[in-house]
Amino acid sequence: MSLTIPALAGKLAGLQSSAIRDLLKLTAREDIISLAGGLPDAALMPRERIARAAETALCDPAVLQYTESSGWPALREVIAARESAAIGRSVPVGEVFITHGSQQALSLLAEVLLDPGALVIVEDPAYVGALQVFRAAGARIVAVPLDSDGMRLDILEDLLAAGERPALVHTVSNFHNPGGVTLAPERRRRLAELAEAHGFWVIEDDPYGELWFDRPAPAPVASYSPQVIRLSSVSKILSPALRVGWMIAPERVSRAVELLKQGADLCGSSLTQQITTDLLTDTTWLAAHVDAIRTTYGTRARALTTALRTTFADRLHCTDPTGGMFIWAEFTDTTDTTALLPAALDAGVAYVPGGAFAVTNTADNSLRLCFTTSDEATLTAAVDRLSSAIG
Structure with a gap:
């Protein structure tokens, strides 16, 4: 047969x-x-400090249990406070969603925000993880080149003037991977203005923002509009093995992401999230x-x-x-x-x-x-x- x-x-x-x-x-x-x-x-990577945080966390049997799909509550509060300081407005805990690294946030957002054939604007050269996600979602991808000040918004404006209507624009705003450049402050403001004028989302992918050398990175794109969704993680400042990332997004987006995450992995690791909470709240050491x-x-x-x-x-x-x-x-x-x-x-x-x-x-x-x-x-x-x- x-x-x-x-x-x-x-x-x-x-x-x-x-x-x-x-x-x-x-x-x-x-x-x-x-x-x-x-x-x-x-x-x-702070192996000894992580070990102490793990030992402390393991004193509580609940740390080995499932946690909420949106993340360990204490960690969400810590991230809300950190992002409030970065963005310059009060970020409610309901806008904070913890993910298995920021790549998972990007993947879940693609499912929530994109229908097959939807237009996504990316930078050229582009972060390959974003390209993989958007291609898997069946998006139509159009690239806007970089220069020394980041994404060429004049070219984005030309696309919009020609009638293109993106569902979202993806940018690695700080210390770009792979381009090594940072989006200039005036372009950040303009990108947010364009998002509001033309009704698209901006995903500000910011895993490197804390790794500045001589002076801090400019204010986030999310400072200028609630239509900007921010992604980050502790992978570059603590350890990738913790697999702790987060998304800052309007609550309706976060709730939609939560439904998909429940179907993907139910929840993240309460153990690594509690370890991360310990490290992030030890502000002098951090x-x-x-x-x-x-x-x-x-x-x-x-x-x-x-x-x-x-x-x-x-x-x-x-x-x-x-x-x-x-x-x-x-x-x-x-x-x-x-x-x-x-x-x-x-x-x-x-x-x-x-x-x-x-x-x-x-x-x-x-x-x-x-x-x-x-x-x-x-x-x-x-x-x-x-x-x-x-x-």
């Missing part, structure tokens, strides 16, 4: 694995200096901890940009990171970074070709470099290896 093999959902046809995740499998060798992964430095991360990352970012400019001079242009984890670089000659990658790996260095983030522009001569997990000497050695790969 012949077998009839069941089909998978049609929406999977347009999806592909993240090129970055696939590349990480190739860079596990100890002889490779990896500038590819967007990983915080594990050596800077301020010193985050400041140490900023100092270390800032030193490494400057070391990498210096090495790139010393080695390649006018052959390569790169961003000047003021925070975050990434440098975006572009060769000014015909160097194809995808074609170059095998030789770079042979030389012992890894990066992500710009094409992995491209939506419209192919970004053939571009690459993203992460500076967080290597010290200054190692970063300089990585650039030397890249130079030798080019020959």
Whole structure:
């Protein structure tokens, strides 16, 4: 008897694995200096402080029980207070929703806000996690390029004037992944004005906002309009393994997300959420901890940009990171970074070709470099290896 093999959902046809995740499998060798992964430095994660918080949490048997789908109540109160200070208005607890990392928030929001074929505006180059989510939702994706001040709102305005009506606009407002730039204050205000004038949502994806080097990031886009939904997490300042992210959104959006989360995983981890609450409320310790991360990352970012400019001079242009984890670089000659990658790996260095983030522009001569997990000497050695790969 012949077998009839069941089909998978049609929406999977347009999806592909993240090129970055696939590349990480190739860079596990100890002889490779990896500038590819967007990983915080594990050596800077507060293992001992997390252990103490876990021990304290485990004194209460309830911490091992299910919690509310919207999150551990005490954590929601802490996030409401932190976001109120950031946004500059009182954020009620009802607008705070805790998720399994901010990526889950993005995925759930796509289900809540997008019908198949809905228009989504993203930045180009784009955060690949957002592209995966929006493609899975069946959205029509249109990209707006970045410049040194973030998303080109003049191009967005041209699209709106031409009759395009997005359901949402996605922006990584601070220390962009992968572009390394920050959305300028005047553009933040204008983006919020456009959202209200044309009736679309803005998703402000902000996992890096606390990782500034010399001065804090500008006021959030959410400061200017209730039509801006803010996402963030503790992955970059505490640990990705805690899997604690959050969304700040109008209550009707949060309630809709709650219905979907109940069907996905019922609730998050009450244990890791209580650990996170402990760490976030220890404000003196937290301020010193985050400041140490900023100092270390800032030193490494400057070391990498210096090495790139010393080695390649006018052959390569790169961003000047003021925070975050990434440098975006572009060769000014015909160097194809995808074609170059095998030789770079042979030389012992890894990066992500710009094409992995491209939506419209192919970004053939571009690459993203992460500076967080290597010290200054190692970063300089990585650039030397890249130079030798080019020959």
